[in-house]
Amino acid sequence: MTEQPRARGSAEPQHPLAPRRVQQGVRWIGDKGTELSTLALPRIRSRMEGSLGSLFSSRTIAAAFVLCSAIYCFGIGRDRYQATSEFVIKQPLPPATAATTVLGSLQSSSVMSSLEDGRYLQVYLKSNDVKQSVFPDSASFLKSYAPQAPDRWSGLPADSDEQDQLAFFRNQLAVVPQELSGAIVLTTSAYSAEDAFALNNALLKQAQRFVNEVNQSISADQQAFAEKQVAFAQDRLTKASNELEAFQDRYGQLDPLGEQSATTSFISGLESRLVDLKVEEASLRRQYRDPDAPEVAFVADQVRELQRQIQEERDKAVGADGRDLNKLATQASRLQGDVEFARQSLSSAMTAADNSRMESQRQLKFIVMLSKPQMPTGPEASWRWKAFLSCLGVLVVIWGVGGFMLTALRRD
Amino acid sequence: MNSAMSRVGMRLREGLDRVLLQTRIVLALSEAEFVLRSEKGSFGVWGVLFEPFALMMTLLALRILVRLKSTDLLNPVIWLACGIAMLYMFRKIGIKALTGVSKKQKLFFYRRIRPLDTLLASALIEARIHGSILVFVFFGVSFWNWTFQIDDPAMILIDFMLTVSLGLGVGVCALVVGHRLPIVKTLTKFGINRVLLWTSGIFYATYTLPGPMRPYVTWNPLLHSVELLRHSLNTAYPIPGISLQYLMVCSFLSCGFGLLFYFLNEALLLSDD
Numbered sequence: 001m002t003e004q005p006r007a008r009g010s011a012e013p014q015h016p017l018a019p020r021r022v023q024q025g026v027r028w029i030g031d032k033g034t035e036l037s038t039l040a041l042p043r044i045r046s047r048m049e050g051s052l053g054s055l056f057s058s059r060t061i062a063a064a065f066v067l068c069s070a071i072y073c074f075g076i077g078r079d080r081y082q083a084t085s086e087f088v089i090k091q092p093l094p095p096a097t098a099a100t101t102v103l104g105s106l107q108s109s110s111v112m113s114s115l116e117d118g119r120y121l122q123v124y125l126k127s128n129d130v131k132q133s134v135f136p137d138s139a140s141f142l143k144s145y146a147p148q149a150p151d152r153w154s155g156l157p158a159d160s161d162e163q164d165q166l167a168f169f170r171n172q173l174a175v176v177p178q179e180l181s182g183a184i185v186l187t188t189s190a191y192s193a194e195d196a197f198a199l200n201n202a203l204l205k206q207a208q209r210f211v212n213e214v215n216q217s218i219s220a221d222q223q224a225f226a227e228k229q230v231a232f233a234q235d236r237l238t239k240a241s242n243e244l245e246a247f248q249d250r251y252g253q254l255d256p257l258g259e260q261s262a263t264t265s266f267i268s269g270l271e272s273r274l275v276d277l278k279v280e281e282a283s284l285r286r287q288y289r290d291p292d293a294p295e296v297a298f299v300a301d302q303v304r305e306l307q308r309q310i311q312e313e314r315d316k317a318v319g320a321d322g323r324d325l326n327k328l329a330t331q332a333s334r335l336q337g338d339v340e341f342a343r344q345s346l347s348s349a350m351t352a353a354d355n356s357r358m359e360s361q362r363q364l365k366f367i368v369m370l371s372k373p374q375m376p377t378g379p380e381a382s383w384r385w386k387a388f389l390s391c392l393g394v395l396v397v398i399w400g401v402g403g404f405m406l407t408a409l410r411r412d
Numbered sequence: 413m414n415s416a417m418s419r420v421g422m423r424l425r426e427g428l429d430r431v432l433l434q435t436r437i438v439l440a441l442s443e444a445e446f447v448l449r450s451e452k453g454s455f456g457v458w459g460v461l462f463e464p465f466a467l468m469m470t471l472l473a474l475r476i477l478v479r480l481k482s483t484d485l486l487n488p489v490i491w492l493a494c495g496i497a498m499l500y501m502f503r504k505i506g507i508k509a510l511t512g513v514s515k516k517q518k519l520f521f522y523r524r525i526r527p528l529d530t531l532l533a534s535a536l537i538e539a540r541i542h543g544s545i546l547v548f549v550f551f552g553v554s555f556w557n558w559t560f561q562i563d564d565p566a567m568i569l570i571d572f573m574l575t576v577s578l579g580l581g582v583g584v585c586a587l588v589v590g591h592r593l594p595i596v597k598t599l600t601k602f603g604i605n606r607v608l609l610w611t612s613g614i615f616y617a618t619y620t621l622p623g624p625m626r627p628y629v630t631w632n633p634l635l636h637s638v639e640l641l642r643h644s645l646n647t648a649y650p651i652p653g654i655s656l657q658y659l660m661v662c663s664f665l666s667c668g669f670g671l672l673f674y675f676l677n678e679a680l681l682l683s684d685d
Contacts (some may be wrong), residue, residue: 179485179650180619389566396569401544407446408457 062395069391077387078151079379081193083200086371088183089117089211091364111182117211117365118177118184124210125186125203128162131169134202141165144195145172155191173203183370193376200373208367219360226353233349237342244335251328260329263317267310274306437524441533442540449537465545468496471614485649486642487557493549494641495614501542502579502634506604508534509583510590510597513681520682527681528584528674535580543572567644570656574663575637581666588673591680613638619650626653633662 091113124130135141145168147155156168174187186203190196281299288296317326450457472492486494509531516530554560562568582600590597611632618626618639629635636659643651674681 174647176648179648180652386564386566389569393565393569397543397547400540401547404461404540404544407443408461 073384073388081196081376082189082380083196083373084187085373089114090368114182122175126170197375222356226356229349233346240338240342270310277303438532442536495638497542497546498638499612504538505535505579506583539576563647564644571640577667578663581670584670588677
């Protein structure tokens, strides 16, 4: 198909859409011979004039909305002033961990730490406590941010309650932790340069106080825990030592293990002697025909006595009526083990307490100012464009999405 | 003096009428395309909207299955929806510009309708479809989580418009140049379908890439568009190496060259392929 110079009058609708386009009530505009009055685009003209009333009204509303937005954003709207500061929460690292990372892009632990603190600050600085600290007098807060003519919409009405005040306070500040650098950007806005600057400074003081308080609180908790552990270990050592002393007082200073060893060797000696005597007795019995001969009876008596003595010694060592050296040795060993363990526990607890004290001193965090707040020299103008474009955005969304949905519903 | 003023007024009025008439033509063509598409699709008029929506849901499901790493600064669904909506809008606009003119030859029977009008109409309907999807996903997630955060709505508007004009500009450039050098059309299609998918930051955030890797993806203006959209939802979302100026320059340059090539070669496009 080549371009047609003109298809006056005789142009039959060849386009497949054409039959669908013919609708009841569509009015023909102008000369039917022109290309625009063909069946392909009757909707254009029908929209232009057929339903002019409805379109006009929606257009009027849209135009009025845009006009009102423009008047408010560029005319009536009060000046806003912004003060911005940037800081980082730094935690000194020991030289071993402060070394550079293998890949430069990996976030170091100090960045992560600052980022984490920044997220805490993000919540804390928007809390009611901070609002009360910065504006202890509610009346002065209301007065500072009271609406002023001709802009009666922005500001804090005089009859606003605590929730409204807190919500308004939150809107006046933005705490944005920077993911890559760990820096925290604090932006405050107000209706005068002085207020914005003062609010930023007050919030910085609150941030400083928060960081210090958190550090001190953590350090104090860690120190208290470590000291408690030392005291506990000391108590245990004292108790174990006292038990060992009591045992030794009761059973003397002798070493049960040594004594047991001596008794064993003593019995072994007796048994050795018994073996010798038994050999001698057997020899005498072979020499003398009479088994009751005095020489034989003498040795036999010695053997019996020695056996009795050995049995007595054994009973003394392990029997119920004796000293029961096995039990005593076990008990002594346990008590000495307890004392040794308590001593090591105390040593570990003291080392941990010492480390905790040093760590708590080392891990103190500091707010390092990267950019101090400056007194705004002029009002912030970007909000006007942003607000106006946002209004246009609302219109575009309503037209784009709403109109699209309506068309789909109508066609469905 | 008065007659001169009235002549200028008349000229302005005539110019305005022409612009309004051309706008109405584009709107009407857009509506006609909407109807054609709804007739072609299986699900009627709602299919036009829900087919891209289903694609987005598929990619979201894929993300959940593969457990791709995203960021905790934005809701993962919104984060992914931003990338997919912008990329697919750009892709559809660009590819439609490449192929759409030859399919609309019958419409050029009407002298008022020019190839550019059909391209604008396609761009308009794609922008509305993908904008609607973005709005639905955003409001759906916001209502689900009961948190509503748009830090910079003006930026969203600008970013969206620039992306539409970028797609249109790239498509028109490739269309006109491709008429003379067909290989350009093939290369552009390949670039839009393959290369852009992996360099537009749909599945990753720029700031999670190591510094030396970033220049390999930040040449892509669509990455700037996607990341700026995410940044405008939450200003804490970091955008290293991303700038609105770059997107603006790319968009204006592509549009400018596209229009220049178009008006120099309009007659070529009007003729049958």
